[in-house]
Amino acid sequence: MFKKMVAASAAKSPWIYHINTGSCNGCDIELVAVLTPRYDAERFGFKLAGSPRHADIVVVSGPVTSQSKERLIRTLEQVPEPKVVVTLGSCPKSGNVFKGSYSVECPVDKYTHVDVSIAGCTPKPEAVIEGLYKAAQILKEKREAMNK
Amino acid sequence: MTGFFDIIENIIKALVFPGLLFATIGGLILAGFDRKVIARMQRRVGPPILQPTYDFFKLAGKETIVPHAANKPVYLAAPFVGYVSLIVMMTLIPIGGYSAFSGKADLIVILYLLTIPAVALIVGGSASGSPYAGIGVSREMVTMMAYELPLIIVFLAVARLVGGSSLEFSLQYINAWQVANGPVISHLAMIPAALAMLLVIPAEVGTQPFDVAEAETEICEGPLVEYSGLPLGMFKLNTAVKMFVMTSLFSALFLGGIYNGIHTGVTLWGIHFLDIIIRAIIHFAISLVVTLICMTTVHAVTARLKIEHLFKFYWTVVTGLALISLILVWIGL
Numbered sequence: 001m002f003k004k005m006v007a008a009s010a011a012k013s014p015w016i017y018h019i020n021t022g023s024c025n026g027c028d029i030e031l032v033a034v035l036t037p038r039y040d041a042e043r044f045g046f047k048l049a050g051s052p053r054h055a056d057i058v059v060v061s062g063p064v065t066s067q068s069k070e071r072l073i074r075t076l077e078q079v080p081e082p083k084v085v086v087t088l089g090s091c092p093k094s095g096n097v098f099k100g101s102y103s104v105e106c107p108v109d110k111y112t113h114v115d116v117s118i119a120g121c122t123p124k125p126e127a128v129i130e131g132l133y134k135a136a137q138i139l140k141e142k143r144e145a146m147n148k
Numbered sequence: 149m150t151g152f153f154d155i156i157e158n159i160i161k162a163l164v165f166p167g168l169l170f171a172t173i174g175g176l177i178l179a180g181f182d183r184k185v186i187a188r189m190q191r192r193v194g195p196p197i198l199q200p201t202y203d204f205f206k207l208a209g210k211e212t213i214v215p216h217a218a219n220k221p222v223y224l225a226a227p228f229v230g231y232v233s234l235i236v237m238m239t240l241i242p243i244g245g246y247s248a249f250s251g252k253a254d255l256i257v258i259l260y261l262l263t264i265p266a267v268a269l270i271v272g273g274s275a276s277g278s279p280y281a282g283i284g285v286s287r288e289m290v291t292m293m294a295y296e297l298p299l300i301i302v303f304l305a306v307a308r309l310v311g312g313s314s315l316e317f318s319l320q321y322i323n324a325w326q327v328a329n330g331p332v333i334s335h336l337a338m339i340p341a342a343l344a345m346l347l348v349i350p351a352e353v354g355t356q357p358f359d360v361a362e363a364e365t366e367i368c369e370g371p372l373v374e375y376s377g378l379p380l381g382m383f384k385l386n387t388a389v390k391m392f393v394m395t396s397l398f399s400a401l402f403l404g405g406i407y408n409g410i411h412t413g414v415t416l417w418g419i420h421f422l423d424i425i426i427r428a429i430i431h432f433a434i435s436l437v438v439t440l441i442c443m444t445t446v447h448a449v450t451a452r453l454k455i456e457h458l459f460k461f462y463w464t465v466v467t468g469l470a471l472i473s474l475i476l477v478w479i480g481l
Contacts, residue, residue, distance in 0.1 A: 002205075002208070005205045006205045006206070006208055006209035007209075008202075008205070009201070009202040009203075009204075009205035009206045009209070010206055010209060012199075012202040012206070013199065013202040013203040013206040037190050037191050037192045040187070040192040040193055040194070042183075042187065042192065042194060042195050043187075043192070043193040043194060043195060043196075044195075045195055045196075045199055045202060045203070050364045050365065050367075050368035050369050050373070051280075051368040051369060051372075051373045051374075053213060053373065053374055053375060053376040053380075054369070054372075054375075054376065054380060056206070056210075078213070080210045080211035080212070080213050080376040080377055081210070081211040082210070082211075143209055146209075
């Protein structure tokens with residue numbers, strides 16, 4: 001009974017933790033827009049968590065600058081399992097216009113597994129919601145895999 | 149045989165009806181309504197009513213990380229201690245005029261039990277060894293001091309009104325008195341005290357303008373910053389149950405005696421089953437209305453206070469309101 005409830009709830013309350021690794025702030029604004037009354041991601045149970053310990057979905061934006069690389073890795077380690085990593089925008093995926101810069105160490109998948117990539121510079125809020133919704137479904141699969 | 153049935157009855161009282169199951173489900177649904185109504189006030193669709201339930205079960209299925217700096221047993225036990233004390237409180241408060249366990253001085257016991265969830269938060273937060281938690285803990289302590297004083301004065305005013313010169317602290321007797329003399333809130337002298345109590349509830353529960361201790365955007369939920377998995381879920385559950393307990397306490401103290409006319413006469417093993425169910429539903433509805441008035445509406449229209457403003461507000465305005473009632477009752481109005 002208890003296990004069934006846990007399995008049923010796994011995808012219904014994904015809490016987001018957002019890491020900015022040197023993003024231009026464009027994607028960050030779009031992520032916050034998703035939580036505003038107009039797009040209202042809270043209807044799927046999404047909530048912005050203040051601490052990585054509370055997070056289910058880690059949203060990474062920005063092209064991973066040399067300064068933020070170590071912080072990114074350390075923060076990701078603090079997130080309890082099951083967790084899902086989502087990259088927001090083109091920067092963490094490919095480096096975008098920052099590619100080749102001396103201070104940028106993209107992409108993110110050099111340091112961790114990436115479950116969902118939301119591309120775009122910047123992605124539309126609709127795209128962000130779709131990506132996060134997919135991430136929630138992956139979260140459920142990971143939770144089920146933990147039981148086996 | 150009667151002894152055996154008494155034990156069974158007490159276990160059912162503690163675990164099912166006014167106790168564990170009723171308090172938990174009621175609290176979770178109340179918290180769900182709270183979030184939904186706030187969303188509707190902000191013109192959003194909002195999460196489903198069951199969202200706090202999903203949150204709890206999701207957190208129960210997550211990994212629990214204990215930080216290196218933490219004192220493990222205290223860190224893990226704190227949320228459960230708070231939960232148990234809330235459940236005990238629920239069995240002492242009359243639900244629809246029916247209290248599971250009653251004694252001579254319930255109100256004093258409740259006053260002490262009310263501090264335990266807050267103390268659990270303080271102890272758990274300081275056991276986690278995080279500086280954010282340190283700030284949150286100090287704020288939680290100040291908040292506790294701020295709302296305890298007016299709450300005690302409100303209790304004293306009710307006790308004086310009901311018991312006369314010998315103060316009456318038994319909730320069962322307060323309920324019986326209200327059946328005979330009308331709800332406490334219908335006595336004009338008690339209206340300031342009721343207002344004070346309505347203002348104490350959001351600070352006790354820790355909702356928006358008074359959530360200084362758990363400031364999400366500022367100190368990452370304060371004492372909860374290091375918590376994850378089931379203990380975090382228990383703290384969230386404590387907040388939800390506390391909502392139900394505090395609103396129940398309000399309706400027991402100020403709105404008792406309105407269930408007087410409800411008698412269906414349907415009995416099963418000598419227990420008025422249908423009465424209890426109807427009264428429990430009405431009780432829950434009253435709790436919901438009180439929640440909407442004193443927590444949801446206030447949450448939707450205010451921003452967080454600073455800790456010094458909170459302290460000043462409680463020790464001047466709220467304590468003043470409670471004192472007005474106490475003085476009026478004491479001189480016999």
